Amino acid sequence: MAHIPIEKLSETTWRIPRDARPGMLVDGIVFADEKIMxxxxxxxxxxxxxxxxxxxxxxxxxxxxxxxxxxxxxxIGGVCATDPAEGGVVSPGGVGYDINCGVRLLRTDLAHGDVKPHMTALMETLFATIPAGVGQGGRYHFSDAEMRRILENGPRALPGGALGEHDLEVTESGGCIEGADASVVSERAFARGRGQCGTLGAGNHFLEVQVVDQVINPAAAEALGLYKGQVCVMIHSGSRGFGHQVCEDALHELRGFQERFGYKLPDLQLACAPINSPEGERYLGSMRAAANFAWCNRQLLMAQAREAFEKVFGQSWSRLGLEMIYDVAHNIAKFERHKVEGGERELLVHRKGATRAFPAGHPEIPEIYREIGQPVLIPGDMGRASWVLIGSQGAMEQSFGTTCHGAGRALSRHAAMKHANSSEVLRDLVERGIVARSHTRKGLCEEQPAAYKDVDDVVNVVHEANLSRKVARMRPIGVIKG
Amino acid sequence: MFEIIEHTADIGLRIEAETAEEFFADAGRGFASLLVENPETVGSREAVHIDIQADDLASLLHDWLSELLFVYSTRGLVLVQFDVKLDGARLKAIAYGELFNPIKHQRYQDIKAVTYHTLKVERLAGLWRGQVIIDI
Structure with a gap:
């Protein structure tokens, strides 16, 4: 691997100078500490x-x-903003295959002590209710007409019962990016997505029951309805086979893009098209459709989780206080207004494994959170912790209103398997007081805590760099994996 | 023959064969071994006809495996045996396999897509060699 020159600007910020490589139009900026670097x-x-x-x-x-x-x-963890007025491009690789993979957090009125005696029953019920695992279909089957409505409107097009009164208000973009175009989505994407809405998938996707174990910012925690010892539910999933196929179709259409558009880029996987081109517009229309599909997926996963809690605790989800705190996308491209040289511009911000983190007062934050800033949800690994942060002004100044999205893998799947076998992983989780259910022992093994960086280290960097600020930390007590 | 290559977050295949037909058949077998842990238990009860064309051999390898993924993810068919015919960058194949059966077969990876990252196919000293990275 060729050496990339990099200079340290501060304890949390590093720069790859623009002259490091031929063809670079701007600097590279990496937010990291010494250990990560x-x-x-x-x-x-x-x-x-x-x-x-x-x-x-x-x-x-x-x-x-x-x-x-x-x-x-x-x-992964990459962010770039392109300017449509300056020949800016859209790159499907800047979003990734799992379009609008994201995280949703629910609060409850239950304390850890309330659920502790029921943990096995709760996890068994969640495991039986929520379809998870490779290729696992779900209980929701939509006709093509229903699919089109979902793709263009997001969760508000879902059948009654799946949507709580306040859910959309606390979903990024209200659960629907305008401009989604179902007519440019291939039959193949429909075929792969049909029957997968409301399913968790496998790999790093999960549903966790968590307990708030640290409150760092009490005022913000109170505004979000979070307190120490409280039980929460976190869901991590994306657009399933539907989104994967949308990305695949776009990359296929962009074959030969260098010759077609006269670009000279160092990697074919950076396939891109001008934002204002038929190819660019088609991708954006289908990418938004996949994003809306993903919000429906997480909405239906949440509906099933609420149902499981109702079964176990014998009360309605609203009486149990299972309200959504927020839902964020971490693989997406969106038009946003940002300050750059020459004033405020509308830019296409690509976030590939990165989370929007708008500060207090931003008009796109739900009114109930506008005074504190946008909630940011950072899942860690299944053994240690996850975080709630809030966006801060530093993100607008340094990173197009963006922060990190997770812990990041440290070991390959193979290395993880060698590190500890599934019995050892299960024993370790039991010792940590975590009830885990997975369709494959292998899946559990590959996703073991040691396979990931410590999320606390990652969160410390974004906190210190003022890209977002810590609010509360949750530790898992129940895990469902595909 | 094929071997599985490791990548921090993902997985890949390296394939080597003496003829183009064997090369694509081996790639197909390698792909099946990523879908199920025990591909040797998958029978050849069903046949699927595949006919694809690409501009070059690397794209053809990508499209071939993408086709196998599509058949698996929409029909649940794991394809394990392949009669491949190659004419330039046009591939015609009859692929044999059976429906995934959780009692008999053990799932391996949740494959999202076949990527273009470091994708290559080359002919060196009478051998067909290639590599492909799979997003999981």
């Missing part, structure tokens, strides 16, 4: 930050969050 020497993630800096129309810098690791074209 040292680990990066092992893979090609920094090279990818430099490659993204070559994308036509990129503004300010090619950015990477502290959960950075090697991806395809873009690194």
């Amino acid at each position: 040292a680990a990066l020497a092992k893979d090609e993630a920094l090279e990818q930050v430099a490659n993204v800096a070559c994308l036509p129309g990129i503004r300010k810098a090619s950015l990477a969050m502290p959960d950075i690791h090697w991806g395809y074209g873009f690194c």
Whole structure:
């Protein structure tokens, strides 16, 4: 691997100068501490930050969050904003295959002591209710006409009963990005998505029952309805086979993009098209459809989780206080207004494994949170912790209103299997007081805590860099994996 | 022959064969071994006809495996045996396999897509060699 020159700007910020590689139009900026930076020497993630800096129309810098690791074209944790008025491009690789993979957090009125005696029953019921695992179909089957309504409208098009009164208000973008176009979505994507809405999937996707174990910012926690010892539910999933196929179709259509648009980019996986081109518009229309599908998926997963709690505790979900705190997308491209040289511009912000983190007062934050800032949900691994943060002004100044999205993998799946077998992983989880259910022992093994960086380290960097601020930490007590 | 290659967050296949037909058949077998842990237990009860064309051999490898993924994710069919015919960058195949059966077969990876990352197919010293990274 070629050496990438990098200079330290502060304890949390590093710069790849624009002249590090031919073709770079802007600097690369990486948010990391010494420990994270040292680990990066092992893979090609920094090279990818430099490659993204070559994308036509990129503004300010090619950015990477502290959960950075090697991806395809873009690194995971990569952020870039392109300017449609400056020949800016849209790149499907800047969103990824799992379009609008994201996280949803629910609160409850239950304390840890209330659920402790029922944990086994609760996890068994959640496991039986929520379809999870590779290729596992669900209970929701939509006709093509229903699918089209879902794709263009998001969860508000779902049948009655699946939607709580306040759910959409606390979903990023209200659960629907305008401009979704079902007519440009392939029959193949319909075929792969049919029957998968309301299913968790496998890999790193999960549903966790968690307990708030630290409150760092009491005022913000109170505004979010969070307190120490409280039980929460976190859901991590995306657009399933539907989104994967939308990305695949776009990359297929963009074959030969370098010759077609006269680009000279260092990596074919950076396939892109001008935002204002038929190819760019088709991708954006279908990407938004996949994003809306993903919000429906998490909505239906939540509906099933609420149902499971009702069964176990014999009360309605609203009486149990299972209200949504927020839902964030971490693989997405959206038009947003940001300040760059020359004033405020409408830019297409690509977030590939990165979370929007708007500060207090931003008009896109739900009114109930506008005084504190946008909630940011950062899942960690299944043994240690996850975090709730809030967006801060520093993110608008440094990272197009963006922060990290998770812990980031540290070990390959194979290395994880070697590190500890499934019986050892299960024993370790039991010792930590965690009830885990998975359709495959292997899945559990590959996702063991040791396979991930410590989320606390990642969150410390974004907190110190003022990209977002800590509110509360949750530790898992129940885990469902595919 | 094929071997599985490791990547921090993902997985890949390296394939080597003496003929183009064997190369694509081996890639198909390698792919099946990522879908199920015990591909040797998958029978050849059903046949699927595949006919695809691409501009170059690397794209063809990508499209071939994407086709196998599509059949698996929409019909639940794990394809394990392949009669491949290649004419330039056009591939015609009859692929054999059976429906995934959780009692008999053990699932392996949740495959999202076949990527273009470091994708290559080359002919060196009379051998067909290639590599492909799979997003899981």
